[in-house]
Amino acid sequence: MNKARWLTKLEEQFPAERFRRNEPMSQHTSFQIGGKADVLIMPTSKQEIIHIIRFCNKHNIPLTVIGKGSNLLVMDAGIEGIVMKIGSCMKALQFSDEYVYAEAGISLNCLAKKIQEMSLVGFEFASGIPGTLGGALTMNAGAYGGEMKNILSECTTVSLEGKINTIDHPDMKMGYRSSRIQATGEIIVEAVLKLQRGDREEIKNITNDYWKRRLTKQPYDLPSAGSVFKRPEGFFAGKLIEDCGLKGCTVGRAKVSELHAGFIVNMGGATASDVLTLMEMIKNKVREKYEVELESELRVIGRS
Ligand SMILES: Cc1cc2nc3c(=O)[nH]c(=O)nc-3n(C[C@H](O)[C@H](O)[C@H](O)COP(=O)(O)OP(=O)(O)OC[C@H]3O[C@@H](n4cnc5c(N)ncnc54)[C@H](O)[C@@H]3O)c2cc1C
Structure with a gap:
């Protein structure tokens, strides 16, 4: 079955608000970055999930699963096939x-x-x-x-x-x-x-304390995907990056946060390519200076 036909067939089975064609992934990621998904579906039950999986298997359609997209970097060329978003439609x-x-x-x-x-x-x-x-x-x-x-x-x-x-x-x-x-x-x-x-x-006091710490130490005012790199054994990624003098370093509209060097922030209009180039620069500098290999915590998905 060609793409136009499977799209139409599947579209008939979901209400419009839960089935979106050519959906910009920048609207489904905390980074606010990412090209379009061919289709984004928000299932409401296990049965719908099973149905989508079987449909994808039968017609050989790539399937990608996301939640709130807060740990994702979606490529600028978007995502082929179906993106299944398990979010507010499944919150019992x-x-x-x-x-x-x-x-x-x-x-x-x-x-x-x-x-x-x-x-x-x-x-x-x-x-x-x-x-x-x-x-x-x-x-x-x-x-x-x-x-x-x-x-x-x-x-x-x-x-x-x-x-x-x-x-x-x-x-x-x-x-x-x-x-x-x-x-x-x-x-x-x-x-x-x-x-x-x-x-x-x-419980309330502990939670409030954690929130205060987050709001003062992390850049919650700009779109990001949290810590970009995992904590290397014996080190803190943010500290290594800061000690390489990279705070504030920019590629296109992507920038190493001034507040917390472990975060890359989107200053508005950053592309996935900006973020990947900046990540590569950071990895190279940290490797050169400290002989530490940083590993991405972000999940990078989509057409390369
Ligand atoms: C400002 C900020 C602060 C953050 N602070 C922290 C922190 O303190 N600690 C921390 O650990 N992380 C942190 N993060 C990262 C992120 O919030 C977490 O990793 C979060 O758990 C990702 O959840 P998500 O629903 O957004 O998943 P997504 O980013 O949508 O997906 C992440 C991965 O999970 C998979 N996935 C999502 N849902 C499902 C599902 N239902 N079934 C199977 N696979 C699924 C996706 O395929 C993907 O591989 C932060 C992010 C931001 C933006």
Whole structure:
């Protein structure tokens, strides 16, 4: 089936607000960078996810999964095939004692607020991370000594063959900013977190403190995708970059943040190519000066 036909066939099956053709990915990434996706679909259930996967397999269409796009650099030439966005259309949430049952598209910030209302402790670290639960589990997101690994009980995924799996915590193979999902490409649809009972006021104070620290130390006023590089063993990427004199260094409209050298910010109109060139410059300088190899934390996706 040619592209025009599969597009039309699939379009008939989704309401217009959840099926977008030629969708600019700059509207779905915190960096506000990225060319157009052929199609972007926002599923509402596992059944729809399975349907999309089977459709892609049958017609040989490339499939890309995203959450809130807060750890992504999308190439300027856009994304071929279908982008499946697991976001606000999948955000159901339930509590049972210390267990939290949530769909993968819920935002960490919203989840943190609800968890705080239930006086459950252990999720404070995640409240300022601007992603979804699915993205945070895929990346094993963490901050201030906490990480998703410490609170995950199990998660439910759909495999690339369209099969539903329940994955226990150890089988998620969560390490520093990594998980099995990065290798298998499975799609997380929901997860169970295990927290502890705590004092609501104390949880609120810790969360507020983390927020204050973020707002003073990180460039929340400009579009970015968070820390660009992983923490190399024994070092801090931001400190190495700053010590190379690269704070404020610019390529096109992409700039090494003046506030936190571990971040690259979009000063308005930056391209993926600007960011990649700047990343390469940073890696070269840090390698030359410190013999440290920086590894990207950002996930770079799309047509090269
Ligand atoms: C200002 C700022 C601050 C940040 N601070 C932190 C921080 O303190 N700590 C930290 O760890 N990160 C931080 N980040 C990075 C980012 O927010 C996290 O990595 C976040 O967990 C990504 O979630 P997301 O939903 O945006 O995922 P996306 O960026 O959309 O995707 C990231 C990866 O997850 C995959 N993915 C997303 N959803 C699913 C799903 N449902 N099933 C399977 N795969 C999926 C994607 O394919 C991709 O490979 C920050 C980013 C910004 C912009």
